[in-house]
Amino acid sequence: MTSSARRKRSARFSDIADAAGVSITTVDRVLNERGSVSRKAREKVVAAARELGIPRLLPEVDTGLLHVDIVLPDNRSPFFRRLGQAFQRIVAMLDRRLVVHRVSVPDNDEAALLRVLAPRRYPRRALIVAAPDSEASRQALHQAQLRGEHVVMVVTRVEALPSAAYVGIDNYAAGRTAGHLIGRYCPQGGRVLILSSRRDYRGHRERSQGCRDALAGLPHLLCDAVSRETRDDPDQCYLALSDAFRRGEGIAAIYNTGAGSPGVVAALRRFVAHKVCWITHELSDDHRQYMQEGLLDVVIDQDPDTQALRAIQHVLAALGLAPPVPGSEQGGEFRLYVPENMRGERYLAE
Known part of the structure; x- marks a missing residue:
């Protein structure tokens, strides 16, 4: 009996040995x-x-510690703060073999970003990152892939990196949605001012272009070919709007692809006596307040909690620690909020 069991096991092991x-x-x-x-x-x-x-x-392939970096810009906007909080909550529930390094990079310091994307002192297995779409960052991320690191992009894509996973909304579709809604909210016509956070982030370029393309079929609404870059700075948002209002351009609508909303509100309250349609992103606490006051019309929310969860799921699947993420769940869905359906809970944890 024992001899037969051994022969069966040996034959099975030999099959595996031949195949491997x-x-x-x-x-x-x-x-x-x-x-x-x-x-x-x-x-x-x-x-x-x-x-x-x-x-x-079957045993785990990896028996030691698995190092993963989460690299996000040091951006104090409500969205990136909530995204960071979501990652913090999820990481706390992971297997202890998974060592997650949360790295914050100065928002406009590409050199600092490139240093973080370069080889680390530990053997990094995966990288979750929100990065600008520059030639230097593309090369750095490509080199990380060549080293065998699994790259997951969150919030925004990077060109020429097709094998990297992307977890985020369709930003072009979000921009087209904003343009479509502006057409419905502004039948009287006028100019549409598009404020873009950063032109080096592909997501913001796609939002701006989507809005322009949707407005192209609406001759009663005009917008500039180039968006005003604000870098999520309320002062830059205020200056862009105050310049337009002072010139008497007949602004009918504002689409802000990023943050800096206090500057938009300050300009509206100072220069505008009539209603101006305003659409922006994220159901943050200040945006909820502005909708209650009737200043903000629509919020396009990209659900940072789900983005963080999906990104971690991609990493776990790539490391063989979880099943692959189904194709239908790999991206992200944006949600539209108006005063009638906005949620009541706080956007940021205390």
């Missing part, structure tokens, strides 16, 4: 988790055993 291109001894060490075996050999054995349908619980 390793010795039977290596298969025994991997599946019974004894002895030192390289990670590459472990991957081959586990993959072969899984392919052959071996009826047993």
Whole structure:
């Protein structure tokens, strides 16, 4: 009986060894988790055993600590603060073998970003990042992929990085939605002022272009070919609007693709006696207040909590710690809020 069981086990191990291109001894060490075996050999054995349908619980490929970086800009806008809080909550629930380094990079310091994207002192296995769409960041992220790091982009994409996962909304569709709504809110016509946070972020460029494309079919509404860059600064938002109002351009609507809303409110209260349609992003606490006051008409919210969760799921799947994320759940959906359906809970935790 014992001899038969051994022959059956040996035959099974030999099948795995042949499929993986390793010795039977290596298969025994991997599946019974004894002895030192390289990670590459472990991957081959586990993959072969899984392919052959071996009826047993297979060991983890990675036996040591797995290092993951979450790299976000040091942007104090409500959205990035909530995104950071969401990551903090999720990371606290992860397996202790997963070591997550949360890195904050100065918002306009590309050199600092490139230093973080470069090889670290620890063996980084995955990288979750929101980065500008510049040639330098593209190259740095491509090099990270060549080193075997799984790259997940959140909030905004980067060009020429097709193998990186993207977790975020369709920003172009969000911009087109803003343009469509402006057309409905402003039948009288006039000028539409588009404020863009940063032109080096692809997401903001896509939002602006989407809005322009939607407005192109509405001849009674005009907008400039280039958006005014504000970098989420309330003062820059105020200056852009005050200049337009002082010139008497007949502003009918404002679409702000980013933050800096206190500056928009200050300009509206100082220069405008009639209603101006205003659409922006994120159901933050200040935006809820502005909608209650009748200043803000529509908020396009990109659900930072779900973005953080999906990004972590992508990393866990890439490291073999969770099933792959279904295709229908890989992106993100934006939500529209008006005064009648806005939620009552606070946007930021105390």
